Amino acid sequence: MRRYVFLFLVSCLLVSCGGTPNPLPVPLPTDTPPPLPSPTPTVDFATPETVGRTFLAAWESGDYDAMYTLLTPSARAVLSADEFHAAYQNALRTTTTVSVTVALQTLNLEADRAWIVFVTEWETALFGTLRTTNQLDLLQQGGQWWVAWQRGCIWPDLAEGNRFVIEYQVPPRANIYDQAGAGLAIPSTIVTVGVVPDQFEDEASVLSVLSQMFNMSPEELRAIYAGQPSSWYIPVGEITGEDSTSYDEWLNLPGIQRRESQGRIYPSDGVGAHVVGWVSPIPVEELATYRRQGYRDDAWVGISGLEAWGESILAGRNGGRLYLVDSEGQYVRSVAERQPERGRAVYTTLDRDMQAAAETFLGDRSGAIVALDVHTGAILAMASAPHFDNNIFIRATAEQERQAALNDPRRLFFNRALQGLYPCGSVFKIVTMAAGLESGIVTPDSVFNCPGYWDGLGEQNRKTCWLETGHGDITLVDGLSASCNVVFYELGWRLNSADQGSLSTYGHAFGLGVPTGLQELPESEGLVPDPEWKQMTYNEAWAAGDAVNLAIGQGYLLVTPLQIARMVAAVANGGTLYRPYLVGRIDEGSGYPEQLTQPQATGQLPLSASNLSTIQSAMLNVTSSYQGTATGRFVGLGIPVAGKTGTAQTSEGQEPHSWFAGYFPADDPEIAMVVLVENGGEGPSVAAPMFRQMVESYYDLAITPLPAPEEIPQGD
Numbered sequence: 001m002r003r004y005v006f007l008f009l010v011s012c013l014l015v016s017c018g019g020t021p022n023p024l025p026v027p028l029p030t031d032t033p034p035p036l037p038s039p040t041p042t043v044d045f046a047t048p049e050t051v052g053r054t055f056l057a058a059w060e061s062g063d064y065d066a067m068y069t070l071l072t073p074s075a076r077a078v079l080s081a082d083e084f085h086a087a088y089q090n091a092l093r094t095t096t097t098v099s100v101t102v103a104l105q106t107l108n109l110e111a112d113r114a115w116i117v118f119v120t121e122w123e124t125a126l127f128g129t130l131r132t133t134n135q136l137d138l139l140q141q142g143g144q145w146w147v148a149w150q151r152g153c154i155w156p157d158l159a160e161g162n163r164f165v166i167e168y169q170v171p172p173r174a175n176i177y178d179q180a181g182a183g184l185a186i187p188s189t190i191v192t193v194g195v196v197p198d199q200f201e202d203e204a205s206v207l208s209v210l211s212q213m214f215n216m217s218p219e220e221l222r223a224i225y226a227g228q229p230s231s232w233y234i235p236v237g238e239i240t241g242e243d244s245t246s247y248d249e250w251l252n253l254p255g256i257q258r259r260e261s262q263g264r265i266y267p268s269d270g271v272g273a274h275v276v277g278w279v280s281p282i283p284v285e286e287l288a289t290y291r292r293q294g295y296r297d298d299a300w301v302g303i304s305g306l307e308a309w310g311e312s313i314l315a316g317r318n319g320g321r322l323y324l325v326d327s328e329g330q331y332v333r334s335v336a337e338r339q340p341e342r343g344r345a346v347y348t349t350l351d352r353d354m355q356a357a358a359e360t361f362l363g364d365r366s367g368a369i370v371a372l373d374v375h376t377g378a379i380l381a382m383a384s385a386p387h388f389d390n391n392i393f394i395r396a397t398a399e400q401e402r403q404a405a406l407n408d409p410r411r412l413f414f415n416r417a418l419q420g421l422y423p424c425g426s427v428f429k430i431v432t433m434a435a436g437l438e439s440g441i442v443t444p445d446s447v448f449n450c451p452g453y454w455d456g457l458g459e460q461n462r463k464t465c466w467l468e469t470g471h472g473d474i475t476l477v478d479g480l481s482a483s484c485n486v487v488f489y490e491l492g493w494r495l496n497s498a499d500q501g502s503l504s505t506y507g508h509a510f511g512l513g514v515p516t517g518l519q520e521l522p523e524s525e526g527l528v529p530d531p532e533w534k535q536m537t538y539n540e541a542w543a544a545g546d547a548v549n550l551a552i553g554q555g556y557l558l559v560t561p562l563q564i565a566r567m568v569a570a571v572a573n574g575g576t577l578y579r580p581y582l583v584g585r586i587d588e589g590s591g592y593p594e595q596l597t598q599p600q601a602t603g604q605l606p607l608s609a610s611n612l613s614t615i616q617s618a619m620l621n622v623t624s625s626y627q628g629t630a631t632g633r634f635v636g637l638g639i640p641v642a643g644k645t646g647t648a649q650t651s652e653g654q655e656p657h658s659w660f661a662g663y664f665p666a667d668d669p670e671i672a673m674v675v676l677v678e679n680g681g682e683g684p685s686v687a688a689p690m691f692r693q694m695v696e697s698y699y700d701l702a703i704t705p706l707p708a709p710e711e712i713p714q715g716d
Contacts, residue, residue: 045144048114049107052136055147056102056118064088072139072146079149091154094164095322096125098292105133112140120155125294126166126320127336132156157335161327164335168296169319173264174343176276176306176314178352179378179584183267184276185307189241190263193256197230200255209250210236215399229329233257235298243395263394264300270389271356274415275348275382275521275582277305278390294318303393304413306346306582309520313586316343341590349378349584349597357697358383361690366410366678368417369694370565374669376599377569377578381673381694382562384420388412418523421558422676425648426483426683426716427661428507428553430571430615433480435506436491437611441498444614446476450486456493457545463489466647466682466716471627477614481621483629483645483683483716485552492551496544503550504530509606510567510577512559517579517602526563529556554649561674564661569672570605571619572642572663575612577603619643620666629715630660633688633707639695640666645683647716655679660687664695671698684715 044050051070058066064085068076071084092100105117115137122130134156137148152159176185193213200206207218214221214237225234244251244258251258264279279300282290287297295301295318302308302315319340324332351371358369362385371381388405392398405412414420436442452470454463465471465485471478479487495503508514513528527533529550531542549555562580570577579600586595605612619642621627623634629645643662650656658680663672673694680686689706696703 045146048109048116048138048140048145051145051147052107052114052116052138053104055136056104056116059088060100060102067147070147071149072141075147075149084149087151088154091158091164092122093291094166095122095130096127096166096291096294097122097130098125099123114138114140114145124336125292126318127322127338130336157324157332162324162332165323165325167321167323169321169340170296170299171316171318171340171342173279173300174314174316174345174587176310177345177347178272178350178355179347179380180351181347182352184272184348184350184352185264185266188263188265190238190261191241191244192235192238192259192261193251194233194235194259195225195255196233196257197225197228197255202253203255206253206255209253209256213237213239213247213250232329233259238263239395265394266390268352268356270387270391271352271359272348272350272382273305273388273390274384274413274417275305275350275355276390277307277309278303278393279307280393300394306348306520310346310583310586313346314343316590317341344589344592345587346583347585347587348582349373349380350382350582351380354381354694354698355383357381357694359385359387361693361697362387362677365680365686366416367676367680368420368561369673369675369690370417370561371671371673371694372565372569372578372580374569374572374663374672377566377580378584378597378599379580379582380671382415382417382582384414384416384418386410386412415521416676416678417561418518418521420560420676420678421524421526422560422657422678423554423557423648423650424559424564424659424661425553425646425657426485426488427564427644427646427659428512428550428557429480429483429488430567430619430644431506431510431512432488432491432495432503432551433476433615433618434510434605434607434611435495435503436476437614438506438606438608439495439498439502441494442476442491444475444477447473448476448479448484448487448490449473450484452486454486454489456489457548461545463548477618477621478625478627480615480618480644481625481629482627483622485716488551489548492548493544495551496547500531500542500547503547504528506606507550507557509603511570511603512563512567513557514563516560516562516566517600518562518581519579520582523562524560526560527556527558553646561676564659565672565674568643568661568663568674570603571612571615572669572672574609575605575607576601577605616642616666619662623662623666630684630688633684633692637692637695638701639664639699641691641695642666642669643688643691645688645715647682650679655681658685658687659683660691662691682715 055067055070068081068084101121103119108115115135117135119133124130136153138145139148178184207221210221211218224236228234280303282299282301302311319338321337322335326332358381362383364386367385369381369383372379392401392405450465450471452465452468471482471484474484507528513526515523515525534540534542546555550557566580579602581597584597588594622643623630623641634641641662641664643660646659648657658677660683661674663669675687675691677686693703
């Protein structure tokens with residue numbers, strides 16, 4: 001008998017010209033329908049080399065259908081295509097394999113039998129590269145060559161019924177804190193409920209109990225442990241330690257076991273829920289992605305907020321041990337091991353007490369409160385209302401609460417501070433005043449006459465001031481303090497006559513209609529309209545009326561509360577626009593150094609020092625002069641506040657949005673803050689008094705109740 005041994009000449013399909021394997025991705029199985037198999041290439045069954053090369057190339061590309069067609073007819077008679085697919089997919093899934101690379105070595109031929117020696121490298125998410133030398137047997141039957149397949153073709157040690165088993169070592173999820181170390185997301189006891197089928201005395205009763213506990217049908221529950229060794233503990237679901245006490249009697253049924261571990265809880269009914277977010281089991285549609293990162297299928301991951309943004313930081317990295325067991329489940333040998341890497345705690349810039357106060361004062365109203373450190377851009381509070389308790393996503397018994405929250409027409413999970421878009425009304429007059437001063441069109445002492453209306457666009461287009469009797473002769477500075485519409489109609493018209501785009505340019509320069517640059521959470525861009533935008537959007541030319549509307553913060557203008565807070569912070573600190581940020585520090589650990597966020601200036605207000613001082617003085621007068629629209633709201637506070645009221649008109653028949661944007665202490669600014677109440681009424685009605693409440697809370701002063709509607713003077 002002749003025997004031939006020769007080196008394979010491997011095509012570039014399998015190896016690069018330099019001899020380095022060329023990895024092709026092997027998709028991990030998902031719960032979505034698999035893609036249609038690619039057409040099986042034409043194979044020359046006359047040579048073992050062609051058959052073997054085609055089989056191994058198909059493995060690299062994950063084409064299990066093509067591989068299956070190359071098996072001997074006798075193998076296909078006893079092994080279905082689905083069973084063949086599952087053999088490979090289960091091995092790859094268990095080992096967390098992301099891709100497989102095959103490099104052929106030699107072909108050995110003896111009459112009607114041949115075998116190929118090849119090397120495979122499995123690139124895994126958890127254990128790095130697993131490498132082994134293997135053998136693919138081929139047989140000649142009926143004048144054709146076929147693959148004589150057995151499970152050892154996947155990995156040599158899988159022969160004779162062996163299989164891979166992985167024991168995960170999951171590090172505890174790191175905490176999220178406020179700036180002083182008060183918890184926003186911290187550990188709690190989690191009870192994992194599982195079953196040991198061998199111990200069932202009454203399976204129907206066990207399934208009935210678990211159905212109520214986890215809101216799953218008996219069929220769904222049975223599928224979890226079907227096909228698993230009946231003597232094994234098989235996890236079913238998780239509940240909190242607090243909830244487990246109400247199930248004590250149920251959890252003692254034969255066949256049910258509970259195991260305690262540390263989980264997650266959000267203190268104070270989820271303070272800062274829109275910012276912190278929540279964790280939940282991996283969504284089905286993302287399961288394959290997380291598997292490729294070494295996650296267990298039953299892992300909980302960040303779904304929203306900082307929990308999602310900081311997933312890799314907070315979760316750390318799983319460790320584990322990969323080993324082989326025989327058909328009886330007995331240990332054979334270890335294959336690979338990796339130590340876990342602990343997650344790192346995230347310290348936010350939030351002040352938990354300030355955040356809680358903002359959520360309390362907003363109550364059930366729809367709106368937002370944002371507070372910034374004027375010297376850094378650090379976000380001290382970011383409240384969006386209505387509020388929700390993010391603990392409903394980690395309590396298995398809160399299904400009804402979850403559904404109610406998800407279906408609430410008020411859009412509880414919508415972060416109005418970052419994503420809500422609103423006209424800001426008279427708050428925009430700060431920008432208009434700046435544009436007028438810098439252009440030289442007006443001076444601080446320029447006098448306007450307000451009879452209660454303005455006919456600059458013709459009597460047929462008369463526009464009114466909020467004060468029907470008019471302000472009479474009034475300077476520009478007093479015009480801002482008194483929020484006189486006529487002053488700013490006229491100023492907007494003059495600016496437009498000189499340069500149609502100037503007011504829009506200043507709006508962008510003040511940080512409006514553009515992203516603030518916040519890194520941690522998504523934000524809306526907003527809109528400051530300009531002539532080019534209107535032409536492109538409506539195919540209409542810019543009109544003087546567009547500029548007049550923009551001058552008082554109406555028309556097409558849309559901003560976020562965060563943008564306004566950033567703008568006011570820049571007015572307070574001398575003109576610097578900072579990038580807002582929510583994460584101040586990330587702990588060291590797992591080889592990473594401590595990370596500190598450094599303030600980042602991203603722009604400068606286009607204002608001279610003297611003009612900026614003029615605007616600051618006018619904003620102080622809003623809360624302290626006899627003409628100020630919010631003076632009555634801040635009497636007796638004892639903390640000087642500079643700010644601007646805003647009453648933004650909305651859809652016909654609805655109350656306007658109530659705004660107050662300001663900073664304090666006005667003589668040595670520390671904090672800029674914005675209060676927005678959707679459809680809350682005029683600026684002084686709710687937003688300004690609520691701003692006062694926030695200042696009082698910050699300084700531990702007695703909280704002034706909100707005024708009754710009939711006690712609120714008209715203003716803008």
